[in-house]
Amino acid sequence: MDRELAILRAAVRAVWKAGKLTRLPGFPRVNSRPGRDIALSEAEADRLLAAADAAAPHLRLYVYTALFTAGRNGAILELGWDQIDLGLRPRIRLNPAGRRQTAKGRATVPMPDRLAAVLRQARTVAEQDGTLGLPLIHWRGRPVRSVRKGFRRVVEAAGLAVTGPARVTPHVLRHTAATFMAMRGVPLPQIAAFLGQTIQKTTEKYIHVTPDHLEQARAALDRESLRPRAVGGTLALALVVENEKGTP
Secondary structure, three states: OHHHHHHHHHHHHHHHHOOOOOOOOOOOOOOOOOOOOOOOOHHHHHHHHHHHHOOOHHHHHHHHHHHHHOOOHHHHHOOEHHHEEOOOOOEEEOOOOOOOOOOOOOOEEEOOHHHHHHHHHHHHHHHHHOOOOOEOOEEOOEEOOOOHHHHHHHHHHOOOOOOOOOOOOHHHHHHHHHHHHHHOOOOHHHHHHHHOOOHHHHHHHHHHHOOOOOHHHHHHOOOHHHOEEEEOOEEEEOOOOOOOOOOO
8 A cells, every 4th residue: 555655646746746736635644564673683683694794795795884883775875985984983974975964864873893894804805906986885896776686695594584574674784783772771862863863763663672761760769758658557658749848
């Protein structure tokens, strides 16, 4: 249903732009399919990286960069060496110079050591074969427009699902990275900044996997003044509010 509506919406918009409609009608958004919020386990991520190590260089670079930056597919495929800083504090600027930020934000993110090591190797190769002017993800001297087929081969080699509702797609790497951060207690605002999205969206998506995410709320209600006290042989909850005069 979503696909059919998208096609119809695009067709009507084209007619409107051609001046054959006086106004652009609205279309409902129907989400007839469940979300694809699948995250790999640590063991599955390790298997995927091992499979990537044995794959073609451009696929290895794609998997490592996507997983360790949580970047969107388009941002990874467009990534150039001028966006990669391999200095003392390695980082990647996912939004290239001159590109306007859109609703799907592209952040500048610090680079984990494991990714930095892989990119330093790739940089040396690029300097030797004269491909520094090409995007990071290239094959036989040409930019790669899609890694769908190659990525599927890597996923299959890792023993992960390539079909069905649990299939591993490139977007799963982004969701996996965010999930790992949340599970390790990284504050949600930091995760949102890393993903280039709003705090609200990040909170809605990852609050359930943060460890003890309601612990502060529990601790706030566990103050001495809120603990049950024995009153006339029974227990009563004393709700003592500081600076409040009288009892309601």
